Amino acid sequence: MEAKKANDYKFDISHLNLHYGDFHALKDVNMKIEANKITAFIGPSGCGKSTFLKTLNRMNDLVENCKIDGNVLLDGKDIFKEMDEITLRHRVGMVFQQPNPFPKSVYDNVAYGPRIAGIKKKSQLDEIVERSLRQAAIWDELKDRLNKSALGLSGGQQQRLCIARTLAVEPEVILMDEPTSALDPISTSKIEDLAMELKKDYTIVMVTHNMQQAVRVSDNTAFFLLGEVIEYNDTEKLFSIPEDKRTEDYITGRFG
Numbered sequence: 001m002e003a004k005k006a007n008d009y010k011f012d013i014s015h016l017n018l019h020y021g022d023f024h025a026l027k028d029v030n031m032k033i034e035a036n037k038i039t040a041f042i043g044p045s046g047c048g049k050s051t052f053l054k055t056l057n058r059m060n061d062l063v064e065n066c067k068i069d070g071n072v073l074l075d076g077k078d079i080f081k082e083m084d085e086i087t088l089r090h091r092v093g094m095v096f097q098q099p100n101p102f103p104k105s106v107y108d109n110v111a112y113g114p115r116i117a118g119i120k121k122k123s124q125l126d127e128i129v130e131r132s133l134r135q136a137a138i139w140d141e142l143k144d145r146l147n148k149s150a151l152g153l154s155g156g157q158q159q160r161l162c163i164a165r166t167l168a169v170e171p172e173v174i175l176m177d178e179p180t181s182a183l184d185p186i187s188t189s190k191i192e193d194l195a196m197e198l199k200k201d202y203t204i205v206m207v208t209h210n211m212q213q214a215v216r217v218s219d220n221t222a223f224f225l226l227g228e229v230i231e232y233n234d235t236e237k238l239f240s241i242p243e244d245k246r247t248e249d250y251i252t253g254r255f256g
Contacts, residue, residue: 010035010173010203011056016070018051020063025051027227029070033220038195038204040214040235043224043250049207052224053175056205057092058085074173090117093166097178099158101150101165106133106142109150109161113169128168136164137194156187163194174198176206180213192217211251215239223247 011033018026026048033039041049051060058079060066072079079088101109110129119125129146133139138160142153150161159179166174176195180188195204195217208214214221215235222232223246231238231247242248 012073014071019067021065025227035203037219038199040218040221041207042214047224048227049224053207057089092173093171094175095179101158105147106150107146110164110168132164132168135167136160156183173203
């Protein structure tokens with residue numbers, strides 16, 4: 001296997017610890033996240049995987065009594081010391097567990113970020129909206145409904161719209177926090193296909209409760225337990241020949 005160069009990695013995380021008050025939520029996390037790959041985080045509820053995901057775009061800054069130490073480098077730059085959160089969140093977009101479209105039209109949902117970034121010209125916004133909806137594999141379904149409220153869409157459509165909204169500001173990384181847990185199997189499959197398509201242009205990090213989903217879509221998987229990364233490896237290896245007994249117990253359903 002050829003050695004990976006530094007620029008193959010989008011994130012380089014070392015000795016990351018996170019406390020909520022007295023609670024030690026993440027314990028000495030060390031991980032490199034590959035560019036243009038899908039990395040999945042699995043583990044039982046409350047094990048720190050969503051907390052870690054939110055650290056990557058500093059969403060935890062919004063939580064009271066949250067203390068973080070260690071290094072998180074994005075393309076070699078420290079996200080806490082060398083970047084403000086606005087710049088960071090522009091580069092690292094996020095899709096949440098529950099679809100959360102704004103109570104606006106489909107068009108205005110997607111155009112929201114570019115408008116905030118100062119793009120006012122309608123022809124330019126039209127182009128961004130179409131491109132983002134196409135990338136989110138939902139243009140054909142929505143092109144005749146651009147001026148209708150996004151709240152009238154199905155859950156699966158709303159989630160793909162939220163992905164389009166994230167793509168509209170041209171991030172480099174997309175964080176997905178259990179993006180299909182509220183969706184039916186057909187919508188889930190569409191989001192999974194979409195993630196696999198998007199990794200050509202983006203780095204994707206996904207928290208999932210669904211181990212089959214991790215196997216289906218991810219290149220690398222990290223298993224979290226009680227705030228620690230127990231094992232992090234190529235997805236196929238982690239699921240077929242786990243190196244740690246706790247990983248094996250979790251993926252074979254002995255606990256969790």
